[in-house]
Amino acid sequence: MKNSTRRVRRIVALTGAAIIAASGLAACAGDGGSGGGGGSADGTVTVVTLPAAFSAPVWLGVEQGFFEDEGLTVKTTMVPNAAAGVPLLSSGQAQFGFGNIIPFVLARTNGVPLSFVAGSTATVATDGDDTDCAASKTGGSINTAADLEGGSIAVPALKAAPELVVRAWLKAAGADGDKIDFVQLAPDAALQAIDKGDIDASYLFEPWCTMAAAQGYHIFDYPASKAVPGLPDGTVAATEDYLSKNPEQAAAFQRAFKKSVEYTKAHPDEARAIVGEELDVPADVLADLHLGDWTPDVTAGNVDQAAALLMDFGWIDEAPNADDMIFSGS
Incomplete structure (x- = not known):
């Protein structure tokens, strides 16, 4: 080498x-x-x-x-x-x-x-094998895409790939993206905001998905594999x-x-x-x-x-x- x-x-x-x-x-x-x-x-x-x-x-x-x-x-x-x-x-x-x-x-x-x-x-079209995820507070009320209606989700960038993928995922799940607030936050800041109750969930990508899971956050879905395989x-x-x-x-x-x-x-x-x-x-x-x-x-x-x-x-x-x-x- x-x-x-x-x-x-x-x-x-x-x-x-x-x-x-x-x-x-x-x-x-x-x-x-x-x-x-x-x-x-x-x-x-x-x-x-x-x-x-x-x-x-x-x-x-x-x-x-x-x-x-x-x-x-x-x-x-x-x-x-x-x-x-x-x-x-x-x-x-x-x-x-x-x-x-x-x-x-x-x-x-x-x-x-x-x-x-x-x-x-x-x-990747297989849940759990892809490099993105949706994370929320363990034991909280957010366990599906539909649960986000009336709530908020953080993405690393607005009017960019993260927001579009999340909107496609919400649509595929029958949820109304217009009833959800999108907030621009870097992954580490988003996890802190979940802890504080400032947001309900965050869209993450690797290595943040694995780190979030290791820290005890609830990985409840895989938006890209569901919406844009x-x-x-x-x-x-x-x-x-x-x-x-x-x-x-x-x-x-x-x-x-x-x-x-x-x-x-x-x-x-x-x-x-x-x-x-x-x-x-x-x-x-x-x-x-x-x-x-x-x-x-x-x-x-x-x-x-x-x-x-x-x-x-x-x-x-x-x-x-x-x-x-x-x-x-x-």
Whole structure:
């Protein structure tokens, strides 16, 4: 194993106002801000990661030297949600960004020309095996989606993938999402808010689901597996400007990343260990961490699935051309 180190790991801590501002920029970039063409002559690229298990392939890929083998030096910047990473891509501060497929399709329809370079994970149709969950207070009154009517649920980002997945789950369960308050809170803050009685439940993703279960919270359902099985919840996107100006560098990244996904799939213990290292997950929790379905590709069919979901809830009026959103590489 190559002893390649993460040369830069910069965690961007955004306040609630900053997250909302970043999400607004991603959603309202109707001026077609198409920056992001800035590749590096020395092979250095910046990747926006999220505090989620599906970021594991980039961390493992750096550690294993897969990117170095392709002549790339990877720097990482962590943000709290994918919408907050879109402005970094469109401004050229980062070349690649992690996130659920939803915010990238949403950004595309709002004037930010993003395309998918690779996949990471997809939702699993089996309860308990997926990488997301709904948590409430053990012994409380929230045990089903329908129980949330008249109450509140926290999501990591509003008008983004977490809210949309929860709304789809509520609809599938026959619950009225318009009778539920959605509150934007980071996972740790959401669990504290449940303790205080400020909210009734929270939508979480790994490693937070496993940590919440270990801390005694009630994991009462798995929204994505119920509502959107097979939807990519971990993808990597880049701007069309960057991809058109740096096709060879982008293809090199794609090859290295897909190799990283396959390595991650084949070495789950290493994946869990690196998630624990990067996200400070307690060692006694890691063994139970759900890693999802490692999937290195994003297809036009995936884009159509995401667009249909967005249109179903009136978030977009027209689907983007799915084929235009797939970077073929080489």
